[in-house]
Amino acid sequence: LRVLTILALSYEILPHAIKLFRVKHADVAITVKALHSPQIVTALALQEADIGFMFSPMVHSALDQEHLIDGRMVCIAPKGMLSARLLKRGSVTLGDLSKVPVIGLDVMDPVGRSLNQAYREAGVGLQFALTVQTYHSALALAHHGLGIAVVDTCTAVSADRTRVDVLALEPAVPVPIKALRPAGRPDSVIVRAFVRCFQQALAHTG
Numbered sequence: 729l730r731v732l733t734i735l736a737l738s739y740e741i742l743p744h745a746i747k748l749f750r751v752k753h754a755d756v757a758i759t760v761k762a763l764h765s766p767q768i769v770t771a772l773a774l775q776e777a778d779i780g781f782m783f784s785p786m787v788h789s790a791l792d793q794e795h796l797i798d799g800r801m802v803c804i805a806p807k808g809m810l811s812a813r814l815l816k817r818g819s820v821t822l823g824d825l826s827k828v829p830v831i832g833l834d835v836m837d838p839v840g841r842s843l844n845q846a847y848r849e850a851g852v853g854l855q856f857a858l859t860v861q862t863y864h865s866a867l868a869l870a871h872h873g874l875g876i877a878v879v880d881t882c883t884a885v886s887a888d889r890t891r892v893d894v895l896a897l898e899p900a901v902p903v904p905i906k907a908l909r910p911a912g913r914p915d916s917v918i919v920r921a922f923v924r925c926f927q928q929a930l931a932h933t934g
Contacts, residue, residue: 729758729918732771732780733859736863737905738762740885742781744929747923756918765838772910779919781926783880792911794923797930799881799903803844803895804866806873810893813864819896822850829875831866832856839863840902841877846901882932905930 733742738760746758756862763771768780773790786793803820809828809918814820832854833840841880862864864886866877880903887894907923 729779729922730777731758731760731922732768732777733760733762734765734768734782735762736783736880737781737866741882741929741933742927744916744924744932745922748925748928752830753918753921756874768908772908775910775913776911778909778916779922782908783903787866787907790911791908792884794907794909796905796907796923796927799905799930801878801897801901801903801932802838802881802884802885803886803897804879805893805895806870806876807893809873809876809892810895814895815893816897819898821898822847822852825878826852826854829857830854831869831875831877832859833878836858837861838881839901842901845912846899850899857898859887861867869914877905881910882930887932922929 731733733740742760749756761777763775765782765784765786768782769786769788769791771777772780774787803825810820812826833843835841835844858869860869864882865876866879867883869875870877872887878897884894895896909919
């Protein structure tokens, strides 16, 4: 089984999915590659893999896609950076973020684009002293107290709650998670089983 995934899904979700899959399919050899979304689309279109998992929906005539779950963006704040009022509320608005250092996400990233659009629509102009390409890089910087990371719920699973606070972002910025596979191929029992295990792993992210 050849599996492709974006980095954000490779740290916690994918290992959990493989563990579930191994219970019934211990004899299936699995190869995994963590790639950026465009690379996943290209590889699947060329039938170089059996299944791919990513955030943004990609329309491609050579691919079938299945919606698995809607994640959302959350705020990862270094301990002591947010007010007690916000911590008690358990959520942060985009306006609240204008008063604190925020780590920017690459605008070439589909979720980074959605987030920047949400900032614009809310009339919040943020100046990013730090901008990163991956969600886990943002999380690592938050762990070291360098700013607030706005990341997806799957990345947030890796947050060290002794070092950071995790709060909901309002209004919600959805992160649709999709499974993609080459179109026109017979539906494999093994691929279908793995997708279900992946969906179960996602359901545990909350």
